[in-house]
Amino acid sequence: MSTTSKSRAFPTHIVVFLAPAVIVYTLFMIYPLIDSLRLSFFATGPDNKEYFVGLQNYVKLFTDSNYAPRFWGALKNNIVFFLVHMLVQNPIGLLLAALLASGGWGRKFYRTVLFMPTVLSFVIIGFIWNLILSPLWGVAESILKAVGLGALFRPWLGLESTALVTISLISVWQFVGIPMILFYAALIGIPEELIEAARVDGATGWQVFWRIKFPLILPTVGIVGILTFVGNFNAFDLIYTIKGALAGPNFSTDIMGTLFYRTFFGQQLQLGNPTMGATVAAMMFLIILSGVLIYMFLWQRRVQTVEM
Amino acid sequence: MTTVSRSLTYGKDFGLLYRLRLLLGGLIPHLILAGYSLLAVFPVVMILMNSFKTRKAIFGEPFAFPNPSNFDLIGYQTVLSRSNFTQNFVNSIVVTGVSLLFILLFGSMAAFALSEYNFRGNTLMALYLSIGIMIPIRLGTVSLLRLMVKLGLVNTLTGLILVYIAQGLPLTIFILSQFMRQVPKELKDAARIDGASEYRIYTMVLPLVRPALGAIGIFTMIPIWNDLWFPLVIAPSAKTATITLGVQQFLGQFVSDWNAVLSSLSLAMVPILILYVLFSQQMIRSITAGALK
Numbered sequence: 216m217s218t219t220s221k222s223r224a225f226p227t228h229i230v231v232f233l234a235p236a237v238i239v240y241t242l243f244m245i246y247p248l249i250d251s252l253r254l255s256f257f258a259t260g261p262d263n264k265e266y267f268v269g270l271q272n273y274v275k276l277f278t279d280s281n282y283a284p285r286f287w288g289a290l291k292n293n294i295v296f297f298l299v300h301m302l303v304q305n306p307i308g309l310l311l312a313a314l315l316a317s318g319g320w321g322r323k324f325y326r327t328v329l330f331m332p333t334v335l336s337f338v339i340i341g342f343i344w345n346l347i348l349s350p351l352w353g354v355a356e357s358i359l360k361a362v363g364l365g366a367l368f369r370p371w372l373g374l375e376s377t378a379l380v381t382i383s384l385i386s387v388w389q390f391v392g393i394p395m396i397l398f399y400a401a402l403i404g405i406p407e408e409l410i411e412a413a414r415v416d417g418a419t420g421w422q423v424f425w426r427i428k429f430p431l432i433l434p435t436v437g438i439v440g441i442l443t444f445v446g447n448f449n450a451f452d453l454i455y456t457i458k459g460a461l462a463g464p465n466f467s468t469d470i471m472g473t474l475f476y477r478t479f480f481g482q483q484l485q486l487g488n489p490t491m492g493a494t495v496a497a498m499m500f501l502i503i504l505s506g507v508l509i510y511m512f513l514w515q516r517r518v519q520t521v522e523m
Numbered sequence: 524m525t526t527v528s529r530s531l532t533y534g535k536d537f538g539l540l541y542r543l544r545l546l547l548g549g550l551i552p553h554l555i556l557a558g559y560s561l562l563a564v565f566p567v568v569m570i571l572m573n574s575f576k577t578r579k580a581i582f583g584e585p586f587a588f589p590n591p592s593n594f595d596l597i598g599y600q601t602v603l604s605r606s607n608f609t610q611n612f613v614n615s616i617v618v619t620g621v622s623l624l625f626i627l628l629f630g631s632m633a634a635f636a637l638s639e640y641n642f643r644g645n646t647l648m649a650l651y652l653s654i655g656i657m658i659p660i661r662l663g664t665v666s667l668l669r670l671m672v673k674l675g676l677v678n679t680l681t682g683l684i685l686v687y688i689a690q691g692l693p694l695t696i697f698i699l700s701q702f703m704r705q706v707p708k709e710l711k712d713a714a715r716i717d718g719a720s721e722y723r724i725y726t727m728v729l730p731l732v733r734p735a736l737g738a739i740g741i742f743t744m745i746p747i748w749n750d751l752w753f754p755l756v757i758a759p760s761a762k763t764a765t766i767t768l769g770v771q772q773f774l775g776q777f778v779s780d781w782n783a784v785l786s787s788l789s790l791a792m793v794p795i796l797i798l799y800v801l802f803s804q805q806m807i808r809s810i811t812a813g814a815l816k
Contacts, residue, residue, distance in 0.1 A: 420548075
């Protein structure tokens with residue numbers, strides 16, 4: 216950082232440069248976040264005024280028979296949603312990245328095609344898969360029949376037991392490009408000499424990958440992990456598009472994002488409740504914040520010591 | 524690359540087994556990549572293809588290409604006559620374009636201040652501005668909506684734009700300030716000696732970080748264009764709906780009109796796909812060059 220200004224009076228030009236960003240960011244991002252946290256400690260009385268109620272909203276969310284089953288259900292589903300991404304999306308992303316990074320014919324083409332679904336909106340993706348998997352159209356069924364697995368077909372999106380995993384896999388299908396491209400960038404950044412040296416010593420491709428390349432891209436593994444975590448616990452659009460705010464069948468695809476939307480805006484018979492909505496948002500905030508803190512203080516520090 | 528190094532390592536071993544291994548070693552990655560590519564494009568192709576077919580052909584022969592005997596544009600006619608497609612499209616362009624412009628302008632100004640001047644509280648300010656990289660703005664929705672009501676910005680594009688600017692700024696500032704630190708100090712000091720103002724120096728630095736501006740531009744644009752949450756919450760009226768929301772609502776109403784559903788999906792996809800094909804190489808290069816790490 217270079218210093219040119221004497222720091223006696225605060226220079227005007229610095230204020231001018233910073234002010235627009237700081238004002239918009241503070242007013243439309245930081246203030247709503249803090250005010251929303253504040254609202255989670257309030258409740259609306261019969262006179263339509265808001266009163267401080269301490270932790271009552273949270274107690275209600277965790278124990279009240281109207282809220283608790285939905286909250287714990289959404290939390291559990293969200294964890295499943297996240298685990299599917301960690302166990303399916305990120306390993307596939309790593310595999311594709313490793314194949315792309317190994318060079319060879321057509322890699323540019325593959326790279327472009329594989330990343331394509333990521334740029335489409337959830338709404339489009341949701342509807343496309345809704346149609347493809349629909350028993351009415353029968354595309355998925357015909358494909359399974361063509362390979363002799365027709366008997367396996369089920370209306371996966373409609374069954375309580377399979378809907379959540381199916382939606383998670385649709386999301387994986389859409390976002391596999393992100394871990395892929397991040398891993399790919401990290402892999403092609405590894406100095407060629409390191410790999411050549413190992414090869415000369417007789418290491419196989421498999422050994423080179425797991426003993427040399429993988430430890431070197433550990434920082435990226437952490438970034439991919441935390442991006443997946445934040446993205447998943449903030450997800451909403453895909454489930455809303457495929458299943459609506461009720462996240463059916465029987466709330467089996469309900470995650471924190473859809474619960475937040477329903478609690479805030481209401482649904483069918485239940486009226487919307489802004490302060491309870493803020494409480495759900497505050498829980499999402501806490502979950503995401505703890506993920507970020509774990510990443511920053513545990514993962515990053517460990518990776519740094521390993522590197523030393 | 525791999526083949527060369529392998530043949531070096533294995534030396535004179537040109538036996539049948541080795542050649543077979545080499546062939547398989549080259550073939551298997553291709554099979555996996557090609558197979559997954561097929562999985563990535565297949566659903567999209569199915570939608571595009573069937574959007575040009577008659578209802579009967581959509582169900583009777585879903586895998587057939589459109590041809591004179593099954594060709595039908597009825598879906599597109601329905602979409603264009605029954606939905607606000609054009610209006611939605613214009614809204615999306617305005618919202619995305621204006622947001623992007625201000626994200627890059629405000630973001631580069633703040634990044635310049637943070638990277639150029641060693642003022643008191645610099646680190647703290649940088650930290651404050653980066654909170655939004657990890658904490659999603661969506662979590663403040665309850666209060667954000669109240670604020671919008673107070674400011675009279677509900678159901679306006681301005682409201683949406685302000686939210687997207689706030690959302691886009693943190694990452695933009697973070698990345699741009701790293702890039703601006705790499706601009707040689709001599710360049711700026713020479714200009715200062717020539718009597719250039721600090722504002723002039725900012726306009727000098729800006730073109731030097733153009734590649735980063737481009738990459739950030741593309742990466743902030745996509746989530747804004749595709750967002751469903753804020754249009755749904757802040758600007759759901761027919762007049763202000765973006766294309767993503769418009770398509771979502773249209774699909775909800777016309778769910779049983781397959782021609783219309785397939786056509787509206789295609790219409791919503793095509794602009795993004797064209798942009799992607801045009802810019803994908805730059806986009807991917809910008810990440811692999813470390814622009815977004």
